[in-house]
Amino acid sequence: MHRQIEPTKRVLLADDDQGICKSWKEVLEAEGWEVDTCFDGEAVAAKVEAFDPTVVVLDLRMPRRDGLDVLKDLRSARPWTNVVIITGHGEEPDAIYCLNERAFAYLKKVVSNQDLIEKCEQARQAVPETLLGFHKWYSALPDPDRVVYRTASSGNITGRQLMEEIRRQSPIGREFLELVASTAAELIISRL
């Protein structure tokens, strides 16, 4: 039944250092990745929306907006986008915070190219296809506030609420993800 949805090789590099972005871009492009860069913490969210990457490589020290904030928002808004933190600070509280916020990996600069490629590849593979499928389904919904699902226990649920449940990874959310995994295609078609 598992239709393999191969997550695209698309990565956003968010680091305030242009030189780093440039050199990593070269490295990842040579591996067949589609790469965009971003030097400003505030601009990350918009860039992510526009570019729709499967992986974000994020520095914690960014101008205008802290990488920790960016991570938090990113994870809650797009749970299907994995975030690899690569930072020059390497302070323990930051690492704990990042992993609690479900960053995919936490690396300290200086990182070898091989590690960079490996982590990005792992992060891409680790994106649950069910989530990707759900995302596609959700973004195709004409009205997210309409009731889309009836559960046995808690009654009716709207598309937006479901999205929230999945973000929080609650039992209902997981149950629904399973459902999406098996019937994603049908759902998408029926809602369009």
Next chain:
Amino acid sequence: MNRGTSGQSAGGESARTGRPLVASPKQKTLFPLQATEPWKVLSSERLQLDKDTYDRIRESYRVVFNSFLPGRGSVSFYTQVCKQLKTAGLDVRWRTLRSLVSRARSLGIDHFPDPSTRAVQSSSPDAAKLQSPIGSVRMAMDAHNAFAEIYRDLLRTWRKSPEAGKGFFAQAAARMRECGYEYTNKQLAMYAHYRRTIGDVNFPRIRGSQDTERMQIAAVERMRALGVMATGLMHEILQPLQVIQSTAEHQRTEIERGVVDRERMRERLDRIVDHARRMNNVVQHVRTIARAGELRTEAVNLRSAIERALTLFGEQLKSRGIEVDLSGVDVNLAPISADPIALERVFINLVTNARDAIEDTKRGSGRISFSAHESGTSVSCEVADNGTGINPHNLDRIFNPYFTTKAIGKGTGMGLTEVFNAMIQFGGKVTAAGSLSGGAVFRLEFKRHASAD
């Protein structure tokens, strides 16, 4: 007599005689007449006393007591009293006087206080009136406390320099007046001196203590700057290091894969060299801060310092279409007081900022102009550019460590901090002005070098 009576021996006098300074109540009952007619009790063969003589002795004693500076020894005190008595028409030998005084004290007659103990008594904070033995300066507790505070504050801020205009105590007097206490600077000086002689730590010597205190503050500031630096420093070194590592590694991978592109290779090598230089810059920043306390100011010609700084930029400015105008800085301007190397870095930082601000306008051209003029004991220099300017909102923060508006990892946020610190070290100051539209102006104020006056 009451030889051997136990009692407080607070001063040299009593220690020598072994007699109490203050009578015990018991003694008072033994000699009930003392308060009204002490001369009757104190009269002896050598010195016949009546009320008039006794009063003259008391008066002379009081006069000398009030003007006597402690620490000279009690013998000379009694000699002085004898001299005073002679002018009052009484010829008394000091030995006779001494025995009179000590008998009076041992009888509990308090007309002849001990000059060496009096200072100690009045130095206790409970004393309602604080006074100096010169007699003319008396301070109530509140005035004393105000003065102590002003004194401490002035120790930090006052500098012995011609442009301070006023001496230490003149300034203290002015500030006391602001607090509502009228004292002349001479009175304050005397009072402070007196308090110091009796061991009051609130009034340390001005010269030595000021230097050590200032050095301590500078050392603490330096440590703090280094602490702030250390966290940022790691980031600033790792960042270029990451670039160097990635670029070099990637180049190696390409070579292994058989990809050879000379143009790209050259570009990458340039990048590596660039970032190695950047790391070096960071380390230089640290060095400047670490040796900040050792800045030595000397006479520096402003124009040649600016020119030296500009040589470092070489073609950099020209290639960006940035014009530098030095015509506002006269070669014959009075030399300023600064550390030449630190001053050079001040200008390097300012020009770097101006360059970046001009680049941000994306006009492809710009102008940095220097101007300077003397006024009195100071020389001011303005560095103006027509770049993106400074957001007025940020004006009060731009000198803070690690504050930067350069988005692209270009700035360490330390440049203007370094400028600020250096100017303070030179005894000058720096201010910034600018708007979002009209570029920025940095105004440096230097002291003229002293020998030039």
